[in-house]
Amino acid sequence: MTSPTATKAISASGLRYRKVRDRVIEALLLAAGLVAVFTTLAIVAILLYESSAFFEHVSIVDFLTDTLWTPLFADAHYGIMPLVAGTLTTTMVALVVAVPLGTTIAIYLSEFAPHHVRETVKPILELLGAVPTVVYGYFALTMVTPVLQWLMPELPGFNMLSAGLVIGLMIVPYVSSVSEDAMRAVPRYMREGSYAMGATRLQTALRVVVPGAFSGLAAAFILGISRAVGETMVVAIAAGMQPNLTFDPREPAATITAYIVQVSLGDLPHGSIGYQSIFAAGLVLMFLTLIFNIIGFSLTRRFREAY
Amino acid sequence: MSAGGAAAYLSSEALRRGLSRRKILDQVFVLVGLIVMIACLAVLAILFIDLVRDGAPRFGWEFFTNFASRRAERAGILAAWVGTSLIMLVTALCAVPVGVAAAIYLEEYAPKNWFTAIIEINVTNLAGVPSIVYGLLALGLFVYQFDLGQSIAAAGLTLALLILPIVIVATREAIRAVPKAIREAAYGLGATRWEVTKDHVLPYSTGGILTGMILGLSRAIGETAPIITIGALSFIAFLPQSPVTSEFPFISFAWLKDPFTAMPIQMFNWVSRPDQAFQANAAAAGAILLGMTLIMNALAIWIRYRFRKKINW
Numbered sequence: 001m002t003s004p005t006a007t008k009a010i011s012a013s014g015l016r017y018r019k020v021r022d023r024v025i026e027a028l029l030l031a032a033g034l035v036a037v038f039t040t041l042a043i044v045a046i047l048l049y050e051s052s053a054f055f056e057h058v059s060i061v062d063f064l065t066d067t068l069w070t071p072l073f074a075d076a077h078y079g080i081m082p083l084v085a086g087t088l089t090t091t092m093v094a095l096v097v098a099v100p101l102g103t104t105i106a107i108y109l110s111e112f113a114p115h116h117v118r119e120t121v122k123p124i125l126e127l128l129g130a131v132p133t134v135v136y137g138y139f140a141l142t143m144v145t146p147v148l149q150w151l152m153p154e155l156p157g158f159n160m161l162s163a164g165l166v167i168g169l170m171i172v173p174y175v176s177s178v179s180e181d182a183m184r185a186v187p188r189y190m191r192e193g194s195y196a197m198g199a200t201r202l203q204t205a206l207r208v209v210v211p212g213a214f215s216g217l218a219a220a221f222i223l224g225i226s227r228a229v230g231e232t233m234v235v236a237i238a239a240g241m242q243p244n245l246t247f248d249p250r251e252p253a254a255t256i257t258a259y260i261v262q263v264s265l266g267d268l269p270h271g272s273i274g275y276q277s278i279f280a281a282g283l284v285l286m287f288l289t290l291i292f293n294i295i296g297f298s299l300t301r302r303f304r305e306a307y
Numbered sequence: 308m309s310a311g312g313a314a315a316y317l318s319s320e321a322l323r324r325g326l327s328r329r330k331i332l333d334q335v336f337v338l339v340g341l342i343v344m345i346a347c348l349a350v351l352a353i354l355f356i357d358l359v360r361d362g363a364p365r366f367g368w369e370f371f372t373n374f375a376s377r378r379a380e381r382a383g384i385l386a387a388w389v390g391t392s393l394i395m396l397v398t399a400l401c402a403v404p405v406g407v408a409a410a411i412y413l414e415e416y417a418p419k420n421w422f423t424a425i426i427e428i429n430v431t432n433l434a435g436v437p438s439i440v441y442g443l444l445a446l447g448l449f450v451y452q453f454d455l456g457q458s459i460a461a462a463g464l465t466l467a468l469l470i471l472p473i474v475i476v477a478t479r480e481a482i483r484a485v486p487k488a489i490r491e492a493a494y495g496l497g498a499t500r501w502e503v504t505k506d507h508v509l510p511y512s513t514g515g516i517l518t519g520m521i522l523g524l525s526r527a528i529g530e531t532a533p534i535i536t537i538g539a540l541s542f543i544a545f546l547p548q549s550p551v552t553s554e555f556p557f558i559s560f561a562w563l564k565d566p567f568t569a570m571p572i573q574m575f576n577w578v579s580r581p582d583q584a585f586q587a588n589a590a591a592a593g594a595i596l597l598g599m600t601l602i603m604n605a606l607a608i609w610i611r612y613r614f615r616k617k618i619n620w
Contacts, residue, residue: 022499026416032408033417036429036475039468043440046447101343108340121344123608128351130604132529134571135593138578139354142361142586172347200333223435230437232532237578257439257532264442264536270451278536282443289437
């Protein structure tokens, strides 16, 4: 070998240079990886720091037990319950839509649909999850609510039902995609065993594949719940922004996320109690997400089938 | 059941009836599955058609060249689309290098230990954090601690953090799909780890990385909540300072600190007005936003398909 680069690469100094360069690059790559860790730490730190300032003014007992949330009024009450109720109600409505639809689509795609149908439909379904949420909000307010009002004439223009239904539709692709992956991971021989016993495809799907993939289905539902709990724009547009302690989806109410948007739209001074209250609300949101994830994790662990 | 009983059952009318009932149920489910699936796809179509129809009277050159206005028929999205473009620029420039680098580290360099596990768990968890929480993070950190203010830079960085997990996960999948044999061959010739990565692994995974980048940006372009939280204004009648100037050095970064509005914010502002005339503006902005998202997703699918076809291990 006589080319200059080859000589340089083989020479001792060239080798050392390449090794040093490798170490430097590795350090840079590690730094990029650490950005994820720092982001998590920063989220926790900011939420705790700003909330602690909030809890200097508001006792935790009031925060958890007061039934009014009126931080921006002269007669300020800081009870998080109404916002939590709004969040849980829209989430429930969304799940009532997304779980049956998502699971049905997943069973159909995984156990019944021919290969080319599955390959065409999956990417299109995923587009449903890619639509900007503000567009879904418009859809809820201008199309779904009028239809619901036609069915139930006494329904107010802002209500949690319409927002929840649209969120449900929005998370169908998340639920169906993760559930389908889980069902496809059930080994073929289990289906064949079932067919050999004379079961139909539907019986196999419901009695063999679904129980076998249960931990994956649980994970899919939890993913859907976290999406629904954190969804912001649909509820901010279609559910109204009035905190309202109710579990009746026909009523207007604010969710935790809608409250944060409402405050951000105004111009609250940095450091005021209203400003701090959105961080306290964010902390509760993180707690809710965390609780659902822990439930999901334990479900997944309990029902895991190893093949 | 005795042997004789079983034989009798197998030839009985009861068995045949049960069998045909189960087969009918099977067919019924196929029908239900198809209907549900088509209904969901129809929603997407209805959504798009409805937006285009409602927004139709607003489509025109002026819609793109006018600022927001109190008169619905004169209001346009000039500040919004310029703002969105600049934010996307910042987001892409931050999220793609960091995300790809993090993915390379996790796939090619990281030792299997608790420390790597922590990074991996963090990436997974970040993907599940509600987007509005990123807004709160940015409000506390970028807007006030780093003193970026309610600026394009703050918004771009926020969305970059938001799509970082998407870019990392997509890049890791692309890198993992490169067969081990290719790496071993390069190591066998004396290449260092970085040389293997740069000359062999990355070129083969370009398709997957591009797909992840586009999907990430298509997510970022429609995100509304986090940039409302950091305080985007919804009524802006001026443009940020131009990134290109007439004097040396011809490029200016002053726009990074300028206040801004963005497409989804503009749409949200119009949707929340009680005046019906503004709903048409909202629909037109929504149609453009949705169109951009769909085009980006289609592009991602196309790139994935092309690269998959081109590479034969």
